[in-house]
Amino acid sequence: MNAKLLSRAVAIGLFATTSLIAVAIAPPAQAQLVVKDPTNYTQNVLQAARALQQINNQITQIQQQAQSLVNEGRNLASLPFSSLQQLQQQVQRTQQLLGEAQRIAYEVQNVQQVFETRYRGAALSGTHAEMVANANARWQDSVAAFEDALRVQAGVVGNIDGARTAMDRLISSSQSATGALQAAQAGNQLLALQSQQLADLTALVAAQGRAQALESARTSAIEAESRERFRRFRSRN
Known part of the structure; x- marks a missing residue:
């Protein structure tokens, strides 16, 4: 159950990262009709990089929390044999x-x-x-x-x-x-x-x-x- 939670958290994080990058670097529809501004493009890239870093940090936190839940589950598991x-x-x-x-x-x-x-x-x-x-x-x-x-x-x-x-x-x-x-x-x-x-x-x-x-x-x-x-x-x- 904990392993599934960990995999699901990673998948969600990766999906969010991809979506954010796509939104951040994709130029607006109107911008396609004019000459691209290098300054705006650079800012979009930097924003996408910062967003990617935040997502990576969130993924790391989710992984740590999931692993903590796995460890807690192991620590609370009872011994199957009793004499x-x-x-x-x-x-x-x-x-x-x-x-x-x-x-x-x-x-x-x-x-x-x-x-x-x-x-x-x-x-x-x-x-x-x-x-x-x-x-x-x-x-x-x-x-x-x-x-x-x-x-x-x-x-x-x-x-x-x-x-x-x-x-x-x-x-x-x-x-x-x-x-x-x-x-x-x-x-x-x-x-x-x-x-x-x-x-x-x-x-x-x-x-x-x-x-x-x-x-x-x-x-x-x-x-x-x-x-x-x-x-x-x-x-x-």
Whole structure:
């Protein structure tokens, strides 16, 4: 559309130039009946030259304005590819995996409650049956945490292929961007992709750290129970 406007402006300018020159240098009908005046002829030529210069200046201005419109149109053109929905879906899948954590949720209050009932205090010094039940519960906590970590890891690995595809398309789109808006949108989507990958990495580290922390807590609880059992054994003898 802008290219047509530019061509049309040039054609109009050229037509106006030709017409003005013809009018400026053509002698009046009455002048053909008398001897031509060199002074008038020279003035007509100068007027035609000045008119031609004005028309050329106008053509240049029209060309510049048309080119400016073309550039503005490019700068306002949106990027034809968007990966934001795909990235949002990947983040939601990772969040869903974290929300499906077994036995101990990723909540401060839940963690405190579980540790009070199974990992410290009375949980390590109850009856023999209670100690066995708590030890079994702690073992189940650790197994479930390692399973959760593996599930999160599988989800993160599953997102890698989608992230690679999105990255390839975004890089291609950024390299072929025709305006400032497209370049900015491509850059923003690349930043969104990086944020999604960081979110996946954070989730994976959190899941692995949770599993390791629970296993370490279970080991500490076993040691505490062993000391309590040994104390009870010595007190009987």
